[in-house]
Amino acid sequence: xxxxxxxxxxxxxxxxxxxxxxxxxAGKIAGLSSLGDTAIEREHTEFFNGIITPGFxxxxxxxxxxxxKGVIPQHSGMTDFCKxxxxxxxxxxxxxxxxMYEADKLMENEGIVAVxxxxxxDASVRMKKDSRLTYHTFVETLxxxxxxxDENIAKAKAVKRSFEREGLRASITPHAPYSLSExxxxxxxxxxxxxxxxxxxxxxxxxxxxxxxxxxGKMRNFFGKEMDSFLPQYDNxxxxxxKYIDAETSMLLIHNTHTSEQDIRDALxxxxxxxxxxxxxxxxxxxxxxxxxxxFATINARVAVGTDSxxxxxxxxxxxxxxxxxxxxxxxxxxxLLRWATLNGAEALNLDSELGSFxxxxxxxxxxxxxxxxxxxxxxxxxxxxxxI
Ligand SMILES: [Zn+2]
Numbered sequence: 559x560x561x562x563x564x565x566x567x568x569x570x571x572x573x574x575x576x577x578x579x580x581x582x583x584a585g586k587i588a589g590l591s592s593l594g595d596t597a598i599e600r601e602h603t604e605f606f607n608g609i610i611t612p613g614f615x616x617x618x619x620x621x622x623x624x625x626x627k628g629v630i631p632q633h634s635g636m637t638d639f640c641k642x643x644x645x646x647x648x649x650x651x652x653x654x655x656x657x658m659y660e661a662d663k664l665m666e667n668e669g670i671v672a673v674x675x676x677x678x679x680d681a682s683v684r685m686k687k688d689s690r691l692t693y694h695t696f697v698e699t700l701x702x703x704x705x706x707x708d709e710n711i712a713k714a715k716a717v718k719r720s721f722e723r724e725g726l727r728a729s730i731t732p733h734a735p736y737s738l739s740e741x742x743x744x745x746x747x748x749x750x751x752x753x754x755x756x757x758x759x760x761x762x763x764x765x766x767x768x769x770x771x772x773x774x775g776k777m778r779n780f781f782g783k784e785m786d787s788f789l790p791q792y793d794n795x796x797x798x799x800x801k802y803i804d805a806e807t808s809m810l811l812i813h814n815t816h817t818s819e820q821d822i823r824d825a826l827x828x829x830x831x832x833x834x835x836x837x838x839x840x841x842x843x844x845x846x847x848x849x850x851x852x853x854f855a856t857i858n859a860r861v862a863v864g865t866d867s868x869x870x871x872x873x874x875x876x877x878x879x880x881x882x883x884x885x886x887x888x889x890x891x892x893x894x895l896l897r898w899a900t901l902n903g904a905e906a907l908n909l910d911s912e913l914g915s916f917x918x919x920x921x922x923x924x925x926x927x928x929x930x931x932x933x934x935x936x937x938x939x940x941x942x943x944x945x946x947i
Contacts, residue, residue, distance in 0.1 A: 559583070561603040562924055562946055563593050564610040565932060570901035570915025570922070573893060578603055579610060585921045585947055606926045610946070611896055612915055613671030613923030614876040615903025617835045618757065618812050618864025620676045621685065625649055625657035626869035633846045636763030637776040643869060651681065658685045661874055665865075666690060668875040669925040669943040674757055674810060674835075674864065674907050676731070680720040687724050694907045695721050696731040696757045699746045702784040704739035711745045729753035735795035736766055736777060740788040747802035755808045755908060757835075761795050761821065762813035763845055770795050796821050800828045810835045810906050812864065815849045822859050833860045833906035836898075838882040839873070840866030851887045855894060862903040877927070877943045884937050892935045923947050 560581045567577025569590060580588040593603060623643065630642040662685055665673065672692040675682065678700070686693045697718045701710045714730045721728035730749035732738050735758070738746065750756035761767065768775035773789045792798045796817070803809055808831045811817075817834070825832045834854050841848055854861050863883075865874045880895045900922070904914025913922045924947040929940040 559588060562606065562610055563603045564606045564608050564926065566609045567916065568609055568611040568893070568896045570612050570917070571897065577610065579916050579924060581924065581947060585923070587916050587918050587920050587922070589918060590916055606946070608926050608928040608930055611925050611927060612900045613913065613925060614669045614899050615862065615907065615909070615914060616665060616670045616673045616865050616874065616876055617810060617833070617862040617903040617906055618676070618837055618866055619673050619874065620867035620869070621658045621661050621673070621682050622654070622677055622679065623867035623869040624661035625654050626867070630869055632843050634844065635776070636765045636844060637780050639844050639870065641780065654681055655685065658682055661868060662689045662691060665874045668877060669945055670874070670876060671923045672904065672907060672909050672913055676757065677717070680717050683720055683724055683726065686721070686726050692909060692913065693726060694909070695726060695728040697728055698731055698733050699742055700733040700737045701742055702737065702739050702781060704741045704787070707739055707742035707745055710742055711749070729755050731757050734759040734762070735792070735798040736769055736781065736785070739784065743798065744802055747799070751804040751807050754806070756803065757810040757812060758799055760799065760811040760814055761816040763815065766795055767816050794821070796825060800824060803829050805830050807831065808906055808908055809833065810862070813837060813841060813849070815841050815845065815847055817849060819853055819857070822853065822857055826859070833862045833902060835862045835864050835906070836879070836883070837864045837866040838879055838886070840870040842882070843870040848886055851883060851890060855890055860902055860906070861898045862906050863899050877941065881937055881939065881941065892937065
């Protein structure tokens with residue numbers, strides 16, 4: 559049994575001052591308490607300067623794109639970013655695999671214990687099988703030609719099976735409201751509803767908002783007239799998702815850079831398990847714009863945090879994402895940020911029976927966050943993360 563203590567323990571829900579986490583030899587949480595005054599108690603406790611928190615959950619990543627680090631220019635906007643991803647996607651398989659292994663190690667060193675990972679193929683199966691992290695793979699569908707919808711779904715099911723055969727969690731998900739024919743969109747959301755979970759890019763860019771509001775613009779010009787078969791039905795990207803989603807499907811909406819208060823209310827009235835997944839470093843990289851984080855905090859909507867991929871980020875670090883949110887939205891409490899990075903992500907990915915909080919019997923890992931501004935309870939530029947378990 560290890561007794562690990564810090565100035566504060568963040569349980570996944572709240573802080574305990576001078577908290578102690580009891581962890582057994584298998585890494586399971588045996589209990590939580592406050593540090594007593596007796597010498598004997600202190601003697602058996604490892605005390606760390608900082609905050610002890612459960613392992614971080616990276617709610618959104620694309621490990622398949624790890625070889626694109628530094629390749630795509632910043633602030634190019636969404637349509638040009640999509641063009642670049644398409645042109646750099648195909649690469650030598652060994653190079654892609656070694657970049658994925660490196661990305662996995664990077665995440666492990668950053669205190670990440672689980673990842674919601676978008677995949678278009680089975681290229682990441684081996685890496686995920688070898689990894690110490692828990693992955694939920696979202697097998698992504700994406701095609702605007704309705705004649706290919708049945709073929710696309712059959713292919714996605716085959717990819718999903720190749721993960722499941724190796725004991726890895728996987729489900730099918732549509733890429734975004736703008737990149738699938740109506741038929742493929744409907745089939746893909748039906749598959750997601752069957753698995754009880756969906757992860758879809760939502761309201762990420764000006765181009766996407768313009769496409770749905772005006773049925774024209776850069777994205778319409780790039781993707782072409784196949785979009786015209788569904789665009790008239792929707793005035794906003796989110797409404798396309800809400801048309802098909804079940805109330806009880808865990809719905810991870812990714813980015814939400816242009817999401818309004820009305821959108822949040824619309825989603826919550828249709829779906830009881832909506833998680834607004836923020837990837838601020840990626841938003842700054844592609845569009846140099848951030849979502850209205852105060853809006854989510856004020857309405858008390860469930861938020862989680864992701865890194866997105868190395869094609870639109872310089873690192874795969876949840877701590878780095880939290881630092882960006884801290885400096886852009888200083889009024890956001892640290893207890894909120896840490897909850898978003900731990901328990902909320904675990905709940906959204908249906909991994910909360912094992913991960914995300916220091917509840918007895920879970921194996922969430924334990925991290926030390928050092929160099930905290932305790933006076934204001936804030937992360938600082940110098941805050942570092944270290945795995946204790
Ligand atoms: Zn993404």
